[in-house]
Amino acid sequence: MADKYDNLYQHGNLAIIMDGQYTGTMKLSELLNHGDTGIGTTNALGVEMIVVDGLPYGINGKGEVEILDGDAETVPYANMHYSSSNLPTFDLENLNAAQTADFLIAGNELKNTFVGVRIDGTFNNVVARAADKQETPFKKFAEVASSQNLFTKDEVTGTIIGYYSPELYNGASAAGMHLHFLSDDRTFGGHLLEYDVKVATATVQRFSELQMHFPVNSKEFLNNDIEMKMIRDSIESAE
């Protein structure tokens, strides 16, 4: 049987974010019952979230980092898992993002599975983003992304956390790598758009189970007409 380290938990899905359904549908404190590591966003795209060693950090549209209040915040979309301490470590040096993904995923026969990725080290050419908190009526994500805030940094030491998803699940998740970043000094981070590894160590955690949880008490979720073509086009342009 699968143990807790085999399980990737997901609340919501990427399609509802692309569609502009940003209202939080699960309490953050409840989400945190499903792992000690993860990424996501909060109500109205308030912050890009990264959960490191059980602590939920948020990066807002000004690039400010704060620890989130689990009882006050809600999430429309997030992934969580329990980090295993029994994973082999890979040493990385002078690799760009594509080389890193190729080394970690294809190099470990992981292309058809869901994978938790954690990379600790020093990075160059880091470009991270966070949207401004949105107001209702929410715009589609493609429009939000076109005016998102970008934060850049060189020679920054910190942690990348995120997931690799197989193409088959694109739309439910973001196919390929979906990574967030947080600096060690907790002053810089966001949804990761670009990075190069200077020197780092990485782990990959292969999941045998994806537990998808849907906001079935949300009228908006139940009644929305998701247009698949729009969703796939938006993911391609925004992620």
Place this chain on the structure above:
Amino acid sequence: MADKYDNLYQHGNLAIIMDGQYTGTMKLSELLNHGDTGIGTTNALGVEMIVVDGLPYGINGKGEVEILDGDAETVPYANMHYSSSNLPTFDLENLNAAQTADFLIAGNELKNTFVGVRIDGTFNNVVARAADKQETPFKKFAEVASSQNLFTKDEVTGTIIGYYSPELYNGASAAGMHLHFLSDDRTFGGHLLEYDVKVATATVQRFSELQMHFPVNSKEFLNNDIEMKMIRDSIESAE
């Protein structure tokens, strides 16, 4: 928190079936730990499976029905859930398959969720299929489907069991209705291609969680190059 009736369990996915990966990757007895109701197929497409009230029935390529041995059989792809006994019942009369789906799914605001469907009654114009057990090297499913065996019956009393999946998850599951049939006299059934309801009662069970389990110990699963376009075309032509 979700209880067991909120959970739809899935082993494998539809894409690997379309791709011709028919080798069983989970013992049937283990699958049966995840519910009392479900559908699937067994190793090498040996049978179309339907689990009714905890008992796993198989319909082979000759149309013969047998009870499956959980310790002897393995499954490459299956869905299971625990049937709730607290669901409202819908009376159906003189509806075709499309009308039935529309009434049960759209009529209950279920189009964006995963749903367990059970319909007990008398049916006309029933067309069910089962493939012959395949031999290695396995052919792609589109080719298997073109020579599948069709079984037809009118005025047959029995049980339809299956699932509705939202379009977003097409490829992982079969978007729309995926239903199997078993007659009350246990002599007729299979993967349901066509039916009309004469008179029947139905229940729909909405799931807040989809627990997808992947055969991560299968080298074939890990290394296969799934071609998404082929998968989507095959589902459209074969399902």
